Amino acid sequence: xxTVSAFRVSRRSxxxxxxxLAGAAALGGTFPNIVRAQGSGTLRVLLxxxxxxxxxxxxxxxxxxxxxxxxxxEAISTEAxxxxxxxxxxxxxxxxxxxxxxxxxxxxxxESKWILPLNEFIKADSDTAIDDFIPEVLYSxxxxxxxxxxxxxASYGQMVLYRKDFxxxxxxxxxxxxxxxxxxxxxxxxxxxxxSFGGTTMSGTVLAGQQPAPVVHxxxxxxxxxxxxxxxxxxxxxxxxxxxxxxxPENREALKLFLELYKLSPAESVGxxxxxxxxxFAKGDIGMFYWWTPYAYLCRKxxxxxxxxxxxxxxxxxxxxxxxxxxxxxxxxxxxSLGIAGNTGKREAAxxxxxxxxxxxxxxxxxxxxxxxxQFSDFARPSLYADPDLLKIYxxxxxxxxxxxxxxxxxxxxxxxxxxxxxxxxxxxLNKVLTGAMTPEACLSETSTFFETILKGNFLIPYQQxxxxxxxxxxxxxxxxxx
Amino acid sequence: MTVALSLAASPRRRRLPAAxxxxxxxxxxxxLLALILFPLVFALKxxxxxxxxxxxxxxxxxxxxxxYRMAFSASFFLGALRTxxxxxxxxxxxxxxxxxxxxxxxxxxxxxxxxxxxxxxxPTTIAPIVVGFLFRYMYDPNGGLIPWLLQSAGIPLxxxxxxxxxxxxxxxxxxxxxxxxxxxxxxxLYAALLAVPEDVLEAARLDGASAFKLLTHIKLxxxxxxxxxxxxxxxxxxxxxxDLVVVLTKGGPGASTRTLGYSLYQAGLVxxxxxxxxxxxxxxxxxxxxxxxxxxxxxxxxxx
Numbered sequence: 001x002x003t004v005s006a007f008r009v010s011r012r013s014x015x016x017x018x019x020x021l022a023g024a025a026a027l028g029g030t031f032p033n034i035v036r037a038q039g040s041g042t043l044r045v046l047l048x049x050x051x052x053x054x055x056x057x058x059x060x061x062x063x064x065x066x067x068x069x070x071x072x073x074e075a076i077s078t079e080a081x082x083x084x085x086x087x088x089x090x091x092x093x094x095x096x097x098x099x100x101x102x103x104x105x106x107x108x109x110x111e112s113k114w115i116l117p118l119n120e121f122i123k124a125d126s127d128t129a130i131d132d133f134i135p136e137v138l139y140s141x142x143x144x145x146x147x148x149x150x151x152x153x154a155s156y157g158q159m160v161l162y163r164k165d166f167x168x169x170x171x172x173x174x175x176x177x178x179x180x181x182x183x184x185x186x187x188x189x190x191x192x193x194x195x196s197f198g199g200t201t202m203s204g205t206v207l208a209g210q211q212p213a214p215v216v217h218x219x220x221x222x223x224x225x226x227x228x229x230x231x232x233x234x235x236x237x238x239x240x241x242x243x244x245x246x247x248x249p250e251n252r253e254a255l256k257l258f259l260e261l262y263k264l265s266p267a268e269s270v271g272x273x274x275x276x277x278x279x280x281f282a283k284g285d286i287g288m289f290y291w292w293t294p295y296a297y298l299c300r301k302x303x304x305x306x307x308x309x310x311x312x313x314x315x316x317x318x319x320x321x322x323x324x325x326x327x328x329x330x331x332x333x334x335x336x337s338l339g340i341a342g343n344t345g346k347r348e349a350a351x352x353x354x355x356x357x358x359x360x361x362x363x364x365x366x367x368x369x370x371x372x373x374x375q376f377s378d379f380a381r382p383s384l385y386a387d388p389d390l391l392k393i394y395x396x397x398x399x400x401x402x403x404x405x406x407x408x409x410x411x412x413x414x415x416x417x418x419x420x421x422x423x424x425x426x427x428x429x430l431n432k433v434l435t436g437a438m439t440p441e442a443c444l445s446e447t448s449t450f451f452e453t454i455l456k457g458n459f460l461i462p463y464q465q466x467x468x469x470x471x472x473x474x475x476x477x478x479x480x481x482x483x
Numbered sequence: 484m485t486v487a488l489s490l491a492a493s494p495r496r497r498r499l500p501a502a503x504x505x506x507x508x509x510x511x512x513x514x515l516l517a518l519i520l521f522p523l524v525f526a527l528k529x530x531x532x533x534x535x536x537x538x539x540x541x542x543x544x545x546x547x548x549x550x551y552r553m554a555f556s557a558s559f560f561l562g563a564l565r566t567x568x569x570x571x572x573x574x575x576x577x578x579x580x581x582x583x584x585x586x587x588x589x590x591x592x593x594x595x596x597x598x599x600x601x602x603x604x605x606p607t608t609i610a611p612i613v614v615g616f617l618f619r620y621m622y623d624p625n626g627g628l629i630p631w632l633l634q635s636a637g638i639p640l641x642x643x644x645x646x647x648x649x650x651x652x653x654x655x656x657x658x659x660x661x662x663x664x665x666x667x668x669x670x671x672l673y674a675a676l677l678a679v680p681e682d683v684l685e686a687a688r689l690d691g692a693s694a695f696k697l698l699t700h701i702k703l704x705x706x707x708x709x710x711x712x713x714x715x716x717x718x719x720x721x722x723x724x725x726d727l728v729v730v731l732t733k734g735g736p737g738a739s740t741r742t743l744g745y746s747l748y749q750a751g752l753v754x755x756x757x758x759x760x761x762x763x764x765x766x767x768x769x770x771x772x773x774x775x776x777x778x779x780x781x782x783x784x785x786x787x
Contacts, residue, residue, distance in 0.1 A: 267647060420753055
């Protein structure tokens, strides 16, 4: 049905196309890329169904007007996306031209040639403004072995969200600049827990305890901030060594703290996924929690893209994450990126879309898109964090960029081969700790043993392929070379 | 007219080659065999290879029975097998007994039974994934219908909710399945009971047989074939439970609701370990066929 309707020629679309063609022809050499993309017909875009999708879907007419390329956008869950894309590439049945690629799949997709490296596209196209990306984001989400495989369309860090009126009434001061420790955070949560506020007994915090991904996403932030690393030497180092290091004193300490936090959360949060945890906070009976930055705007609403304000909409405090003393702060970076499918026949049109969706102009338009309330502030470009129009709507942006600049997605959740298998084991055991079926010590010991078995079984210990010293500096140098 | 036609047709029928019926059904048989056998043979071959899509898009080498060893050495497989067998046995038994009870009630011409028959079929027409979402809301500890009903009846609930506690999550998942599939048993058994000859029942009643005796000595033996087949079908369906688990618990808390179907999905479509998933597929095929084989052997041996 979609395909049929996409090809239906109305008078308006005919006029639009005519105007776009005439404009492009008149401007000629000024916009060579736009002209090249003309006539590419319909571009199929397959995205993960996160908030950025709604904004892109809402703005797709702009892209069509600018390029004459019709968009067919589809959004599905991340798990379904991975399954569908893998099936498409394995069977060599082309599916979409532009795809959402999770940072954990990047190496696999690039090495299997399922997506095209973008280095040459970027180099040939100064409109990309590659130097206006936050290097920590590109490093964490988009580069693999010296190649840019994708560009970020929605970049997330993690921050602390709290209910201002409740915290104020409790007489607690929360530092705006991140000058606090995880033990201060725990003390604050303890101080808030069980207090009555507006006739409700409040929980100190809320966790996302569901296995495997949500609990791993939440715990690893705390663990990395407290000094935990997954492997002996990855992704930096001249020789990669995947010997697991999760069974360490700092990780045991982090897990005990995480368990303490669970005891100060609603008990049912053992089964909460990302959104459940966020929406529980939005219901108003939670003091504070730390989570992915999109929840800074998602929690202002009472449901997903409902457009209706939540009870905490105008009572939301957002501050930077606590640190651990004696440890360099590391913030988890995640989000969504766009790549060009290796089996597409519309490479140039696909690149036009990737460039358009990740450009400062479109990202700003996405942030100002107001169909469901303002529901996008996940920028990867520093210029947008200083934009006065955006700061008016999203006043927490200075704190957000502070945390993102302290980000290192490759440390918090390293994108090693077989990551999802490791995450499955880790998530299961972390969840068992929350249910009381396992002690923190047993969890980390068993997880480490399983990691080792899996990594050996997949020929990653010892690592016999060529290593790549994957540092932030290397990404900065790559960006400079492509600019 | 009929006689004339059959007389005219009979010499022609005799002239048909004996192999023609075989030739006519051969395409269907071959297609069916290909559709059943190809995936199984493909999975069998892959189960002896190291093929993890996270590592390489093509198989990386022959590794003998290592995938089978890995499936057995990983505690989740045996744990999932235990959970699945428990869920399947209890689920099938409960659904059968409740379904039989409802079918017997339907036989009585009570008021509203027509409407009940129509309504009964509805849960089975809903996709399991939708049933999962429905029950997720109904199990919500903060205002869900089921916790509210249980608490109103004075039944204590776990603090983490019915889906959040290892001791109740499996039964909560099973309850959703029972809600959906008991009507299936009821409708099929009701249809079978309608076929029980009334004169046999009447004769038994005249001999003074009680309602219980009528059920155990006449009705159940007469609907036995139907009952066995419907039990067998549901057993196989329940053994592959996946949708409800994904929506309601994702196998948790811990591994308390991790079924074989969910473990297979995790290995194949999340971890993309095609070799391991193929080995697990074959282990499941063997287990299910062994159980069904035993069931058929014992249940059908004295039936013609």
